[in-house]
Amino acid sequence: MSSLAAATREAVDAHPFVRDGLRAGIVNYSAAARFLDVEGGTEAVATALRRYADELPQIASRDGEVRVTMQSGIGRSEGSFLAVAGTSYGECSGPLTAILATGDVDGRFLATVANRLAGAEISLEALGLADESVVVIVDRRDASTALATVEDAATGYS
Template sequence: MSLAEDARDAVRRRPFLLASLRAGVVNYTAAARFLTDDVDGDAESVATALRRFADSLPDYETAARTAHVSMESGLGETDDPDDALLVVGGTALAPGEGSLTGVVASGDADASALAHVLGRLDAAGVGVRAAGVADDAIVLAVERRDGPDTVRVVEDALDAVPESE
């Protein structure tokens, strides 16, 4: 594999760096140093490969998503997945069964929007206990006290979802 291919692969394994390259906010020398364990080459050569890769990428753009965001209190584990608001693996969460809060964004929601929402919630210090996306809806389970903040973050995040490469 060439140095340029190694650099592109290393960047694609780090979505934050790919987004930064697309946005044009990268110090290429610092990024090259960051990638030294994954890319065999001197920092200057790797930085050049990153510059060329960045030039080939589409610009970083966002689009607003139209979705209605609501909260469902008292979410908890249930044995009946038919009543569940969210099922992940063998865990089904239904209203009236516990102390979590469910946040539902219905409308223009997909896996890209979920990824962006999860990143924004992480940056806001909100721990997500479970999450899923299906049929144009995102469902998140958070601690009760985090419910209102989660709604605000989700609404704001959906106003500017990055478009895919």
């Protein structure tokens, strides 16, 4: 692999949204080449991007199902609904709400949920993945929007 191709792949891998765009087949290669700012000229980098895109697996739709539920009254407590770095969240009449997505979920789904919640300007108290479950903990005031956002992510997840 030439150094331009390697530099282009490295730049793409440093920007996962560009990699996802390549996988989805929705990238303007010249614009992506300018964005990545790899030395070698826009057209040469665009060509390297096309070649890399041809090697990447396309984004495929998932066959599994995701069930999304919501539970209010969550707060910091010993009864653990989610524990992150020594902080536990559980049922305790707290001011938070947990959104739980179970089923065909993985790290990519977790990233999709996090990105969509950020786009909806919802602040996260905590976020976790374990045993085919994703847990999102938000302030009670953001719960309905967070629920709709996670449900939408589950239906459009690929």
